[in-house]
Amino acid sequence: MLALALVVPLAGCATDSGRPDAASSASAPSAAGGGAATAAPEVRGRLRVDGDLRQYLLHRPPAPATDGGGDGDGPRPLLIAFHGRGADAAELRAKTRLERAATARGMLVAFPEGLGHGWGAGAQATKQRPDPALDVRFTEALIKHLVRTERADPGQVYVAGFSNGGSMALRMAAERPALLAGAASVSGQLPTGAAAVEPTGPVPVMVVYGADDPVRPLAGLPSPPPDPEEPILPTRSARDSAAAFAAVGGAGEPVTREEKGYDRTVWRFGKDAHGGDRRTGGTVQLLVVDGAGHTWPGSTVPPPEGFGPVSKALDATDTILDFFTDPGPGR
Numbered sequence: 309m310l311a312l313a314l315v316v317p318l319a320g321c322a323t324d325s326g327r328p329d330a331a332s333s334a335s336a337p338s339a340a341g342g343g344a345a346t347a348a349p350e351v352r353g354r355l356r357v358d359g360d361l362r363q364y365l366l367h368r369p370p371a372p373a374t375d376g377g378g379d380g381d382g383p384r385p386l387l388i389a390f391h392g393r394g395a396d397a398a399e400l401r402a403k404t405r406l407e408r409a410a411t412a413r414g415m416l417v418a419f420p421e422g423l424g425h426g427w428g429a430g431a432q433a434t435k436q437r438p439d440p441a442l443d444v445r446f447t448e449a450l451i452k453h454l455v456r457t458e459r460a461d462p463g464q465v466y467v468a469g470f471s472n473g474g475s476m477a478l479r480m481a482a483e484r485p486a487l488l489a490g491a492a493s494v495s496g497q498l499p500t501g502a503a504a505v506e507p508t509g510p511v512p513v514m515v516v517y518g519a520d521d522p523v524r525p526l527a528g529l530p531s532p533p534p535d536p537e538e539p540i541l542p543t544r545s546a547r548d549s550a551a552a553f554a555a556v557g558g559a560g561e562p563v564t565r566e567e568k569g570y571d572r573t574v575w576r577f578g579k580d581a582h583g584g585d586r587r588t589g590g591t592v593q594l595l596v597v598d599g600a601g602h603t604w605p606g607s608t609v610p611p612p613e614g615f616g617p618v619s620k621a622l623d624a625t626d627t628i629l630d631f632f633t634d635p636g637p638g639r
Contacts, residue, residue, distance in 0.1 A: 357450075429479050570622060572593060598621065
């Protein structure tokens with residue numbers, strides 16, 4: 309059952325930095341930037357799905373100006389952005405500034421809140437998450453709701469996330485490829501083992517990963533340590549996660565090249581990859597960032613102790629949004 313319960317202007321949001329994927333931040337930045345009234349205020353929405361009242365923050369870009377007679381409020385691209393484990397929507401917004409970059413692109417951005425400050429990114433039921441598909445259904449319901457109420461373009465729906473939220477974005481891309489035009493994960497990999505998630509259709513995917521990630525290593529976490537609160541899922545390596553999406557897209561051998569501060573590996577979809585016109589020329593890309601930790605490259609928010617350094621070699625936010633706009637072979 310699905311019903312909109314409430315949408316109210318955003319007044320503020322606390323950050324929980326006590327869990328593994330959380331990063332501390334004092335407050336979320338204004339979407340307007342520098343005091344300019346460039347966008348409608350963010351709102352907090354609530355949506356009842358499967359009996360749970362789920363929450364999200366929604367950023368609406370300003371309606372484009374018209375030259376007269378045109379529709380200045382037509383369908384807009386939509387990005388669903390998943391926070392890390394132990395964090396919340398406001399923390400991800402502060403760390404990534406996705407809503408600022410999206411404004412220039414006319415995108416809606418929804419930052420959903422995970423149950424228990426986390427996401428069911430794996431397919432295995434656990435004591436804490438007995439219904440492993442709950443968050444997949446919530447994300448589907450949120451997309452449908454925003455298409456209906458906010459005029460989101462169903463042909464331009466994207467997902468992205470950090471860490472556990474990055475793995476959630478990859479799960480959506482793997483299990484609901486027809487719903488998405490692209491997906492991106494920062495410091496998140498595909499779950500494996502009993503919780504394994506397998507790609508089922510082609511969708512452009514970008515994986516951004518720190519070469520020196522001390523929390524979720526680049527090579528994967530096949531035997532994670534026990535967690536008394538919620539099990540940490542075993543994962544594939546970042547490369548194997550990207551390669552799984554490349555394989556289902558009929559991609560050939562990848563090409564890797566060095567760029568300033570990171571390596572970019574690109575798989576190009578095969579000519580016969582199904583999925584309609586929006587898959588034509590699509591790619592899967594893996595960006596391994598030199599010296600970076602379990603962090604969002606380009607962020608100005610200091611990470612928690614033990615998460616490693618933040619790279620300034622690239623801005624992950626702009627890089628991801630540019631990829632969504634043109635998921636081709638890259639520069």
